[in-house]
Amino acid sequence: AQKITQTQPGMFVQEKEAVTLDCTYDTSDQSYGLFWYKQPSSGEMIFLIYQGSYDEQNATEGRYSLNFQKARKSANLVISASQLGDSAMYFCAMREVFYNTDKLIFGTGTRLQVFP
Amino acid sequence: DAGVIQSPRHEVTEMGQEVTLRCKPISGHNSLFWYRQTMMRGLELLIYFNNNVPIDDSGMPEDRFSAKMPNASFSTLKIQPSEPRDSAVYFCASSFFPGGGTDTQYFGPGTRLTVL
Numbered sequence: 001a002q003k004i005t006q007t008q009p010g011m012f013v014q015e016k017e018a019v020t021l022d023c024t025y026d027t028s029d030q031s032y033g034l035f036w037y038k039q040p041s042s043g044e045m046i047f048l049i050y051q052g053s054y055d056e057q058n059a060t061e062g063r064y065s066l067n068f069q070k071a072r073k074s075a076n077l078v079i080s081a082s083q084l085g086d087s088a089m090y091f092c093a094m095r096e097v098f099y100n101t102d103k104l105i106f107g108t109g110t111r112l113q114v115f116p
Numbered sequence: 117d118a119g120v121i122q123s124p125r126h127e128v129t130e131m132g133q134e135v136t137l138r139c140k141p142i143s144g145h146n147s148l149f150w151y152r153q154t155m156m157r158g159l160e161l162l163i164y165f166n167n168n169v170p171i172d173d174s175g176m177p178e179d180r181f182s183a184k185m186p187n188a189s190f191s192t193l194k195i196q197p198s199e200p201r202d203s204a205v206y207f208c209a210s211s212f213f214p215g216g217g218t219d220t221q222y223f224g225p226g227t228r229l230t231v232l
Contacts, residue, residue, distance in 0.1 A: 035220065045207060045223035091159070095219065102147065102213060103172070104221060106159040 002027045002096050006107035013082045013114055020067070021077040021110045023092035029053075033095040034075040035104065036066065040088040048090075051075055082114045118142070120224035122208050128230045134196040137227045140189055141210030149221060150183055150193050151207040159207075165191065166213060198231045205229070 003026040013019040025034065036048040051059045051066045059066040067076040079086055089111050093104040121140040129135055141148050150162040163173045165185045173183070180199070185191040195202055205228050209221040 033219070037223075043205060043228070044225045045209075047220050047222060050220060102164055102166070102219075103149065103161040104159075108158055 002029070002032075002094050002105050004092050004094050004105055004107035006092055006110050008110045009108075010111045010113070013079075013112065015084060015114055015116050016081055018078060018080045019082055019112065021079070021090050021092075021112065023075045023077065023107060025073050025075060025092075025094050027073075027094065034066070034068070035093040035095065036064070036075075036077045037091045037093060038086075038088045039091065039109070040085075045091075049077070079112075084114050084116065087112060087114045120208055120210050120222055122206075122224035122227050124227060125225060126228050126230075128232065129198055130232050131199055132197045133231075134194065135198045135202075135229060135231075137193040137195075137206050137208075137229070139191045139193070139208030139224060141191070141208070142222055143189070145210035145212045145222075146188070147211045147213045147219075147221075148185060148191050149209040149211075150191070151209065151223075153205045153207060153226070154203075162193070162206075195229075198229075200231045203229055203231050 005024045032053045034051045038046045049059050049061045049064045049066050051068045058068050063080045065078045089109045091109045092107040123138045146167050148165040153159045162175045163183045164171050168185045183193045205226045207226045208224045211219050211221045213219050
């Protein structure tokens with residue numbers, strides 16, 4: 001079974017600094033997708049960034065980048081130039097596709113606090 | 117573009133009552149997912165529809181839960197009778213499969229259900 005592990009329950013970062021949120025995964029599939037979502041205190045789940053297992057380059061979306069190390073099975077999220085509005089829960093997820101299902105497996109999340 | 121729409125945003129009910137949660141997926145998406153988020157279990161998939169057909173309902177907790185998707189633009193999740201342990205945030209998400217890429221699931225704002 002696939003599994004997502006986020007070992008950092010909480011992280012602190014000062015405004016304008018960069019921060020890395022860790023995510024490791026376990027799968028025997030060759031083709032898979034990795035996602036990061038942000039959940040602010042208002043509760044919605046906001047898609048941030050995607051990395052495919054065959055993508056040779058790390059994904060980037062604005063201030064977000066995904067440090068994908070396939071051999072180590074890690075997909076860390078890097079947020080550059082942190083802003084106060086980045087304070088939220090961050091979830092790493094893997095897409096699991098079998099013949100009769102298509103779902104995201106989520107990690108337990110990391111709560112990021114950005115301070116001035 | 118309108119995102120995934122869920123209603124109601126908040127629901128407070130008494131044990132034993134019937135609860136119906138509603139979802140309108142993003143226009144053009146053909147996959148719809150219902151997730152439940154609790155502190156104890158995190159985010160877990162309840163049921164997955166593709167082209168209005170339930171494909172995987174293995175995550176539905178028990179017979180008190182039922183879900184329907186009568187057309188491509190509407191789905192309901194019903195709990196009857198409701199119990200206090202059903203208190204959670206229920207998310208609806210949609211995607212387009214096969215998307216030839218990320219097949220990213222976009223989430224609605226969620227319904228916060230409290231069963232007294």
